[in-house]
Structure formats: C-alpha cells, structure tokens
Amino acid sequence: MMEPLIVFDHLCKFYQMGDETVRAADDISFSIDRGEFVAIVGKSGSGKSTCMNIIGCLDVPTSGRYLLHGADVGSLSKNELAETRNKMLGFIFQQYNLLPKLSVLENVEVPLMYAGVPRGERRRRAEEALERVGLIDKRKNRPNQLSGGQQQRVSIARALAGDPPVILADEPTGALDSKTSREVLGMLQQVHREGRTVVLITHDNSIAVTAPRIIRLEDGKVVYDGPAHGRNALVGGEEAAG
Amino acid sequence: MSLGESFTMALRNIRASKMRTFLTMLGIIIGIASVMVIVGLGNGMENYITESFQSMGTNTISVTLMGRSSSRSVSEEQMYEIVEENSRYFDQISPLVNLSGVKIGTESLSYTSVTGVSEDYFNMKQYTISQGRGLQYLDMEDRLSVCVIGEYLSRTYFGGDALGKTVRVGGRPYTVVGVMTQEGDTLEEGGADDCVFLPYTTAARASGMGTISSYVVTVTSEDLAYQAKEVLEDALTELYGSDSVFSVISMTEMLDAMNSMVDVMITILAAIAAISLVVGGIGIMNIMLVSVTERTREIGIRKALGAKERTILLQFVIEAATTSAAGGLIGIALGYALSSAATVLITTLLETSMAVTPSAASITMAFGVSAAIGVLFGYLPAKKAAQLNPIDALRYE
Numbered sequence: 001m002m003e004p005l006i007v008f009d010h011l012c013k014f015y016q017m018g019d020e021t022v023r024a025a026d027d028i029s030f031s032i033d034r035g036e037f038v039a040i041v042g043k044s045g046s047g048k049s050t051c052m053n054i055i056g057c058l059d060v061p062t063s064g065r066y067l068l069h070g071a072d073v074g075s076l077s078k079n080e081l082a083e084t085r086n087k088m089l090g091f092i093f094q095q096y097n098l099l100p101k102l103s104v105l106e107n108v109e110v111p112l113m114y115a116g117v118p119r120g121e122r123r124r125r126a127e128e129a130l131e132r133v134g135l136i137d138k139r140k141n142r143p144n145q146l147s148g149g150q151q152q153r154v155s156i157a158r159a160l161a162g163d164p165p166v167i168l169a170d171e172p173t174g175a176l177d178s179k180t181s182r183e184v185l186g187m188l189q190q191v192h193r194e195g196r197t198v199v200l201i202t203h204d205n206s207i208a209v210t211a212p213r214i215i216r217l218e219d220g221k222v223v224y225d226g227p228a229h230g231r232n233a234l235v236g237g238e239e240a241a242g
Numbered sequence: 243m244s245l246g247e248s249f250t251m252a253l254r255n256i257r258a259s260k261m262r263t264f265l266t267m268l269g270i271i272i273g274i275a276s277v278m279v280i281v282g283l284g285n286g287m288e289n290y291i292t293e294s295f296q297s298m299g300t301n302t303i304s305v306t307l308m309g310r311s312s313s314r315s316v317s318e319e320q321m322y323e324i325v326e327e328n329s330r331y332f333d334q335i336s337p338l339v340n341l342s343g344v345k346i347g348t349e350s351l352s353y354t355s356v357t358g359v360s361e362d363y364f365n366m367k368q369y370t371i372s373q374g375r376g377l378q379y380l381d382m383e384d385r386l387s388v389c390v391i392g393e394y395l396s397r398t399y400f401g402g403d404a405l406g407k408t409v410r411v412g413g414r415p416y417t418v419v420g421v422m423t424q425e426g427d428t429l430e431e432g433g434a435d436d437c438v439f440l441p442y443t444t445a446a447r448a449s450g451m452g453t454i455s456s457y458v459v460t461v462t463s464e465d466l467a468y469q470a471k472e473v474l475e476d477a478l479t480e481l482y483g484s485d486s487v488f489s490v491i492s493m494t495e496m497l498d499a500m501n502s503m504v505d506v507m508i509t510i511l512a513a514i515a516a517i518s519l520v521v522g523g524i525g526i527m528n529i530m531l532v533s534v535t536e537r538t539r540e541i542g543i544r545k546a547l548g549a550k551e552r553t554i555l556l557q558f559v560i561e562a563a564t565t566s567a568a569g570g571l572i573g574i575a576l577g578y579a580l581s582s583a584a585t586v587l588i589t590t591l592l593e594t595s596m597a598v599t600p601s602a603a604s605i606t607m608a609f610g611v612s613a614a615i616g617v618l619f620g621y622l623p624a625k626k627a628a629q630l631n632p633i634d635a636l637r638y639e
Contacts, residue, residue, distance in 0.1 A: 058632045078551060099544075101254065101258055114547060114549050
C-alpha cells in the first residue's frame with residue numbers, strides 16, 4: 001500500500017491567551033492519500049485555520065506529528081519549512097493575496113522565482129499556468145484591474161505553476177458571488193481530476209460537498225471523517241455561505 | 243532568486259515611490275556632496291600651497307644666524323665649508339643680504355626687493371637671464387658695483403633697454419649688467435620681477451654688517467631635506483657651541499607642516515559634514531521600518547510562497563543599499579557641480595587660481611560609504627521583515 005501524503009498523528013496545537021490555554025487542535029489524527037480531494041469543515045474557532053496553517057507548513061504543532069510526504073514537518077528548520085512550502089504546496093487564499101505591484105504574469109512567477117527556476121523557463125511555465133485558467137491575455141495587467149473571480153483564477157494559476165503535489169485552498173470562494181464560486185470550485189475539481197491532492201478549508205457545507213471526503217472539526221477535535229454523502233456529514237454545519 | 247533579480251525588484255520598489263525615495267536620499271546627497279566639496283577644497287588648498295612653495299624651491303633650506311650676542315661667529319667661509327664637506331646632502335649655497343632704498347633716476351621705489359647673492363643663486367632658484375649676464379665669481383671677489391634687475395624694472399623704467407644703465411641703492415650707483423627673464427605671471431609693483439640682485443660682498447659692505455646672517459642652501463634631493471637640515475644644525479651647533487642662536491628652516495618641512503595643518507582642518511570639516519551621512523542613514527532606516535510595516539502582508543505572501551528569511555533580508559537590504567547608493571551618485575554629481583562653482587567663485591573673488599578638485603579616491607570612498615550606510619541602516623529593518631511570522635503577516639490588514 002502507498003504511504004499517505006498527509007498524516008496528522010495525535011496532533012495538538014495549544015496557544016497561550018493570558019492565563020488560559022486555547023486548545024486549537026486537540027489530538028487530531030487523520031491521513032490523506034495522494035490524489036484525494038478533502039474538505040476540512042468547521043465553524044470559526046473549530047480549529048480549521050490551525051489545521052490549515054499546519055498543513056501549509058506555516059506553523060508547527062505543539063505535540064504529535066505532522067508527516068508530509070513522509071517527512072516530519074515539526075522537526076524542520078525555518079529554511080526547510082520555506083522550501084517545503086515552495087515545493088510541496090500551492091496556496092489559494094480567500095483574499096487572493098496577489099502582489100499588487102506586480103503584473104499577473106509576475107505574480108504567477110513568484111513561487112518559481114523562489115524555487116530558483118531560471119527566467120526563461122519561469123516565464124514559459126507561468127504562461128502555461130495562466131493559459132490553463134484562461135487568463136493568458138491578462139498577463140500584463142495589474143491584479144487590481146481584474147475582477148475578484150479573475151484574481152482568484154490568477155492565484156490558482158500561481159498555486160499550480162510550481163507543480164506542487166498538494167493544493168491548499170483556504171475559503172477560496174469566501175469573497176466571490178455564487179456564479180464565480182462555482183467556476184472556481186469547478187477549477188479545483190479539474191485540478192483534482194488531473195491527479196493532485198486538494199485540501200479545501202471552508203465553513204460552508206454547500207462548498208464542502210464539492211469534495212468527496214469531508215473532515216469536520218469542532219472545538220479542535222475531529223467529529224466526522226468520511227464521505228460527503230454519509231449520514232452526519234453535514235451535521236452542525238452552517239447551511240449557506242456567510 | 244539571484245542578486246540581479248533582488249536588485250531589479252529593489253529598483254521597482256524605489257521607482258514606485260519616487261518622492262519618498264528622493265526625500266530619503268536627501269541626507270545622503272547632502273552629506274556626500276558636502277564631504278566631496280570640502281575634500282576638494284582641501285586638495286585645492288594643498289595644490290595651491292605646494293605650487294607656491296615650489297616656485298620658491300622646495301629643495302631649499304634657509305639659514306638665519308643670530309650669533310651676535312654669542313662670543314663666536316660663523317663666517318661665510320665656514321658656511322661654504324659645511325656645504326662642501328656634506329656634498330651628499332648639499333648642492334649649492336648663497337648668502338643673502340637684504341638692502342633697501344632703491345632709486346632709479348629721481349624716483350624712489352619702496353616695493354623693490356634688493357638682495358645681495360652669490361653667483362650660484364640664479365642657478366639655485368632656476369632663474370635665467372634674458373639680457374646681458376648674470377652675477378659672476380669675479381663680481382664677488384672684486385666687490386663690483388654691478389646688478390641684475392628684474393623684467394618689471396627693465397620694462398617700466400628703462401623701456402626694456404636697461405643694460406649699462408644705473409640703479410641706485412642706498413645712495414650708491416650700480417651698473418645694470420643683466421636682466422632676469424620674467425618670473426611672475428604678471429609684471430607688477432612688488433611682484434617677483436620687481437627686484438635687484440647685487441654681489442653679496444658688495445651688498446655686505448654697503449650694509450655695514452660685519453658678518454652675513456642669512457643663507458640659502460639647496461639640497462641634492464627633496465627626499466634628503468630632513469637629514470640635510472639635521473646635518474646643517476649639527477654642524478652649526480658645533481661651531482657655536484649652542485643650538486639657540488641660529489635657525490634652519492627647510493621649505494619641504496614647512497610645506498609638509500602647512501599641508502598637514504590643512505589636512506587636519508579638512509578632516510575636521512569633512513567629519514562635521516559626514517554627520518549628515520549618519521543622519522541620512524537614520525532617515526533610510528526610518529523609511530525602511532515604515533516600508534516593512536506597510537508591506538507586512540506582501541512579506542507574508544512571499545513567505546507563504548517559499549521565500550526564505552535570507553531572501554527577504556537580502557531584498558530589503560539591497561533596497562536600502564540601492565536607495566543609499568543612488569543618493570550617493572546624485573551626491574557625487576552635485577559635489578562635482580558645487581566644486582566647479584566654487585572654483586569659479588574663488589577664482590573671481592580672490593583672484594587666485596585655486597581649483598577645487600575632488601579626488602578620485604574621495605569619490606570612490608563617498609560611493610562606498612553611501613552604499614555601506616544603506617546596508618548598515620537597512621539591516622535592522624530588513625531583519626525585522628525577515629523574521630515576521632508568516633501567519634501574522636498574512637492576517638495583517
């Protein structure tokens with residue numbers, strides 16, 4: 001059997017808020033195989049953001065282990081974390097997080113630049129990624145000249161450009177209307193069909209059901225882990241996009 | 243990411259806020275320009291002083307004997323002996339006897355210098371004769387009443403035809419046997435060409451002094467000026483039995499002393515001007531800190547996308563250094579402009595040809611210092627940027 005790509009092994013993350021200890025992630029265990037499409041769902045304060053930060057190698061667990069592609073992320077240095085983010089992960093954020101002073105094409109090139117890809121190849125790969133999201137003709141524009149949906153597509157292109165095994169989407173439709181939301185989700189499904197592992201973080205059940213598998217968090221614990229159509233999969237979720 | 247790309251990125255960020263960058267650079271611009279002008283002024287002064295001294299001969303040593311009160315005295319024969327015995331150091335010697343009271347026809351000339359010298363004097367000073375002859379050994383030996391005059395006197399009082407005419411000094415007549423080639427840039431009263439040279443023996447008798455008290459000695463090479471001075475002092479101390487009744491002044495030594503005085507002055511002024519560089523550096527640090535705060539989100543995004551701390555650090559340091567170095571370049575240009583302006587100003591106001599010349603070394607150093615200031619003062623803000631937590635930075639609005 002193939003080793004899972006993402007493994008949470010009794011993972012805990014505690015924060016100190018004054019005298020109180022916040023258990024943002026409390027003994028979470030799950031594993032995600034290569035090529036899966038998983039939605040991590042929960043209300044605000046459920047610990048989903050903490051999970052997303054840890055999966056994204058932006059944060060390290062207090063205890064337990066997080067294995068990404070077999071490597072224990074908790075033991076990596078800051079430089080190795082940066083390298084892992086660059087090579088293993090493609091981020092899609094709610095607020096797109098494009099760099100306003102750079103052109104669309106340059107934005108897509110950023111992760112490739114940090115990966116040390118030479119200029120010519122970088123350009124070619126970034127253009128390829130933009131072509132895939134249908135924005136090649138906007139490559140010279142600034143992000144603020146694009147609509148929200150277009151900006152989010154640019155950020156998908158940026159996530160894909162480095163060809164990472166994991167795509168991590170944090171409320172990717174949070175700032176979009178329902179039509180463009182469907183477009184973006186369709187694109188994520190497309191990415192998944194091409195064989196990438198997609199992790200979708202959302203508070204919205206209607207978005208979460210895009211993924212075949214749902215992991216539901218409440219108060220830092222996993223309360224459901226199974227298929228999207230299973231009983232209880234949607235229990236406790238919010239019904240509509242907030 | 244390569245250095246070249248960091249540099250391009252820095253240039254973009256600088257271009258994106260031109261006004262702010264210019265104001266940030268201002269301290270560096272002013273600092274570099276003022277240091278350059280001051281150092282240039284110092285160079286100009288040193289060149290001017292050196293030139294003035296060279297026209298007097300930097301290879302000469304002046305000796306003044308004040309031995310009247312002491313029981314011993316040193317004669318010119320003894321002086322000549324010292325010079326001949328130390329031919330490794332000394333080249334030639336001439337006594338100097340100053341007289342005054344020149345009269346040509348009925349006109350009294352109060353600015354004209356009259357000096358009794360030896361036949362070697364013209365050679366020592368590298369003066370040349372344009373008409374007639376110079377002073378000769380026989381003139382000394384026979385105490386002839388002859389003289390060599392400067393071009394100014396020849397032109398003004400004899401219409402350029404002075405040979406055989408008479409000049410009176412202290413009431414005595416002297417026949418003009420030679421005219422010196424023009425020495426100064428212009429012919430003027432009291433200038434280098436308003437002069438009369440007599441045989442020193444004749445002059446000494448006319449002055450009524452028993453012994454000659456001043457000499458000028460040339461050294462074989464300027465490098466030996468210091469040792470030559472010591473040799474001369476030792477010899478005189480032995481003759482007099484005291485070292486307080488004579489003075490020996492080497493022109494090289496005086497030139498060095500004056501130049502080192504100028505150096506000290508310029509260094510102090512430049513140091514004061516350099517304070518502006520420190521202020522400029524603090525300005526850069528201030529703006530970079532603001533910039534880091536403004537760009538917290540950008541830093542967060544870059545870190546999420548795989549930028550290492552070192553990369554972010556480098557980006558901000560290069561940005562600060564580029565700003566500062568660009569300020570340095572503008573400062574150098576401004577410094578050049580001001581130096582040229584100062585040269586024109588000094589030339590017209592003071593009527594001396596002193597060029598304010600910024601040295602290549604000072605320009606290289608100015609540029610290096612400005613870049614270094616950027617790195618130094620940019621480091622702290624860059625460090626702050628590099629160490630931002632990516633989660634907090636991403637959440638920053």
